[in-house]
Amino acid sequence: xxxxxxxxxxxxxxxxxxxxxxxxxxxxxxxxxxxxxxxxxxxxxxxxx
Amino acid sequence: xxxxxxxxxxxxxxxxxxxxxxxxxxxxxxxxxxxxxxxxxxxxxxxxxxxxxxxxxxxxxxxxxxxxxxxxxxxxxxxxxxxxxxxxxxxxxxxxxxxxxxxxxxxxxxxxxxxxxxxxxxxxxxxxxxxxxxxxxxxxxxxxxxxxx
Numbered sequence: 001x002x003x004x005x006x007x008x009x010x011x012x013x014x015x016x017x018x019x020x021x022x023x024x025x026x027x028x029x030x031x032x033x034x035x036x037x038x039x040x041x042x043x044x045x046x047x048x049x
Numbered sequence: 050x051x052x053x054x055x056x057x058x059x060x061x062x063x064x065x066x067x068x069x070x071x072x073x074x075x076x077x078x079x080x081x082x083x084x085x086x087x088x089x090x091x092x093x094x095x096x097x098x099x100x101x102x103x104x105x106x107x108x109x110x111x112x113x114x115x116x117x118x119x120x121x122x123x124x125x126x127x128x129x130x131x132x133x134x135x136x137x138x139x140x141x142x143x144x145x146x147x148x149x150x151x152x153x154x155x156x157x158x159x160x161x162x163x164x165x166x167x168x169x170x171x172x173x174x175x176x177x178x179x180x181x182x183x184x185x186x187x188x189x190x191x192x193x194x195x196x197x198x
Contacts, residue, residue, distance in 0.1 A: 001148045001149065001152070001156060001159065001193050001195060002127075002149045002150060002192055002193065002194050002195070003149065003151060003152075003156070003196065003197065004150075004194045004195065004196050005150075005196055005197070006087070006088060006149070006150040006151070007127060007149060007150060010127075010149075010192075011194055014192060014194065019194050019195050020193055020194060020195050021193070021194045022191055022192065022193045022194075023191070023192045023194070024189060024190070024191060025189060025190050026190065026192075037174065037175060037178055038175075038177070038178070041178050041181055041182075044189055045181070047189075048185070048186075
């Protein structure tokens with residue numbers, strides 16, 4: 001968990017526009033909003049390709 | 050002396066959750082910094098009040114600069130920072146859970162849920178997910194950005 005307003009540089013580096021935003025491996029993948037477990041898993045697999 | 054951060058009714062609710070759901074001991078490692086950390090004091094006080102609610106929560110406090118070795122061991126570079134880990138008596142087991150910034154608003158209940166999760170020593174994930182994660186060949190770092198609500 002990163003509180004975006006306290007860490008603006010990190011948030012900018014990850015191109016955070018809307019929250020919650022999940023980035024995978026520093027931007028290899030990005031998911032905005034809430035999502036179910038299997039979707040996150042798929043995003044992780046995609047990001048690692 | 051500063052005022053309490055958590056209202057009595059919140060403490061009561063959290064205590065009910067902890068009394069019924071906390072199983073094993075959880076170690077909260079707090080990392081503060083004397084340099085430019087607006088929310089360090091409040092975060093430290095917040096986790097102290099939370100850990101006082103249950104005997105199964107143990108808090109250790111560190112400073113990013115004074116305790117640089119420990120910060121490095123846990124890969125903590127931002128303050129206020131939290132590590133939520135398992136305390137198995139003889140050792141601390143790191144599950145890779147990190148908080149950067151004060152867990153206020155909605156994130157407060159995330160913190161409570163995470164403490165229960167670590168205490169259960171189980172991810173709660175489906176078998177399918179566990180199988181897939183067991184096959185990972187490289188590290189995965191998830192950053193979840195939130196704002197206080």
